[in-house]
Amino acid sequence: MPKRKxxxxxxxxxxxxxxxxxxxxxxxxxxxxxxxxxxxxxxxAAVRDKPDVILLDLLLPIMGGFEVLSSxxxxxxTKDIPVLILSNxxxxxxxxxxxxxxxxxxxxxxxxxxxxxxxxxxxxLKL
Amino acid sequence: xxxxxxxxxxxxxRRNRIASMATVTAxxxxxxxxxxxxxxxxxxxxxVTREKSRKVANLDANGMVAMSIGxxxxxxxxxxxxAVRVDDELVxxxxxxxxAHAGADLEDLWPPILRVGKEGYxxxxxxxxxxxxxxxxxxxxxxxxxxxxxxM
Numbered sequence: 001m002p003k004r005k006x007x008x009x010x011x012x013x014x015x016x017x018x019x020x021x022x023x024x025x026x027x028x029x030x031x032x033x034x035x036x037x038x039x040x041x042x043x044x045a046a047v048r049d050k051p052d053v054i055l056l057d058l059l060l061p062i063m064g065g066f067e068v069l070s071s072x073x074x075x076x077x078t079k080d081i082p083v084l085i086l087s088n089x090x091x092x093x094x095x096x097x098x099x100x101x102x103x104x105x106x107x108x109x110x111x112x113x114x115x116x117x118x119x120x121x122x123x124x125l126k127l
Numbered sequence: 128x129x130x131x132x133x134x135x136x137x138x139x140x141r142r143n144r145i146a147s148m149a150t151v152t153a154x155x156x157x158x159x160x161x162x163x164x165x166x167x168x169x170x171x172x173x174x175v176t177r178e179k180s181r182k183v184a185n186l187d188a189n190g191m192v193a194m195s196i197g198x199x200x201x202x203x204x205x206x207x208x209x210a211v212r213v214d215d216e217l218v219x220x221x222x223x224x225x226x227a228h229a230g231a232d233l234e235d236l237w238p239p240i241l242r243v244g245k246e247g248y249x250x251x252x253x254x255x256x257x258x259x260x261x262x263x264x265x266x267x268x269x270x271x272x273x274x275x276x277x278x279m
Contacts, residue, residue: 017175017248018241020227028231109241115234 006032007125010051012042012068013086014060018109022055025114031121039063043071046078053121056103058087058094066097073102082124086117132276133170136260139204140166143197144229145238148174150210152181153188163238165225170255170278172206173213173222175240178247186210192253201263208255219250255279 009026013019014037023033034049036042038061046054054072058065065085072078084105085098098106105120121127149159160182162174172194176182186192190211196204213219230238258278 017223017227017230020224021230021241024228024231113235114231114241 006030007053007127008032008034008049008051009121010034010036010042010045010049010054012036012039012054012060012065013057014038015057021114022117025118026121029118037061039065039068042068043078046072046081047075050077051081053124054081054083055117055121056083056085056087058085058089058098066101069098069101069103084117084120084124086112133278135202135262136204136258136276136278137166137168137170139197139200139202139260140170140172142199143204144233146172146174146194146196148182149193150182150185151189151191152185158182158185161239163226163230163233163240164253165222165229170206170258172208172253172255173226173250174253175223175226175248175250177240178249183249186251194253198263202260203263204258204260206253206255207257208253210251210253213250213252222250223248 009031011019011022011033013022013035019035026033034045034051036045040062042056043063056065056068060068065087069083072081072083082104083102084107085103086107086109088109090108095106104124107117107120144163146162146164147159148162149157151157158181162176164172164174166172190209192208192210194206196206213222230241256279260276262274262276
């Protein structure tokens with residue numbers, strides 16, 4: 001029987017401790033995980049690897065998360081990849097901007113647990 | 128120190144990941160915080176915090192800490208010792224990865240350090256000078272002869 005392809009998640013996060021914790025959790029749940037630590041490499045990784053979901057921080061070096069999201073949605077190759085924003089930015093205007101740019105979910109780091117992040121990813125993928 | 132006692136306490140410390148930790152301010156005022164930790168085979172605990180946190184200021188002035196850890200398994204560990212910064216890059220990488228995994232294991236509790244990060248992280252090693260554990264599974268707990276395991 002052919003092996004089922006794992007669901008792939010691109011974590012875009014420059015906080016190494018948080019990125020490692022997210023990676024550990026997602027690997028426990030049998031996802032395939034890759035990283036980008038700045039906005040520019042996130043866009044490159046998304047175009048190259050076509051992950052199933054992108055977990056996107058907003059405050060990033062080189063290119064900010066909103067710019068990344070905008071770039072992904074303007075590219076036919078990446079526009080359909082669901083993006084879940086995970087950020088400390090919690091102002092209504094920031095949440096609205098993320099949603100307007102096409103994020104499927106907007107989670108505020110201080111409000112959610114890893115379990116919630118996982119549930120949202122599963123919800124996006126209808127797993 | 129009996130090896131079996133040490134193993135019991137180590138098992139309790141490994142099962143728990145969260146500690147209440149007291150430090151003191153430069154002018155002697157107590158401050159209690161909750162930390163995520165990992166432990167090594169010699170009962171040293173490691174935790175990470177932000178450079179700008181109050182505990183860093185406290186520990187710069189006075190490195191002594193006191194901790195109370197857990198009720199699961201039925202054991203409460205009380206630990207007093209000295210916290211020192213860890214600057215060795217290899218140890219830092221190793222322990223930060225362990226701490227990240229420990230945080231990922233806590234499904235419903237996402238430790239604050241993972242929610243408010245992004246500032247410079249400081250890794251501390253707590254070297255215990257006194258460790259005792261109260262075995263709460265003992266059915267004959269009394270104030271005259273509490274079932275403490277004294278390791279140091």
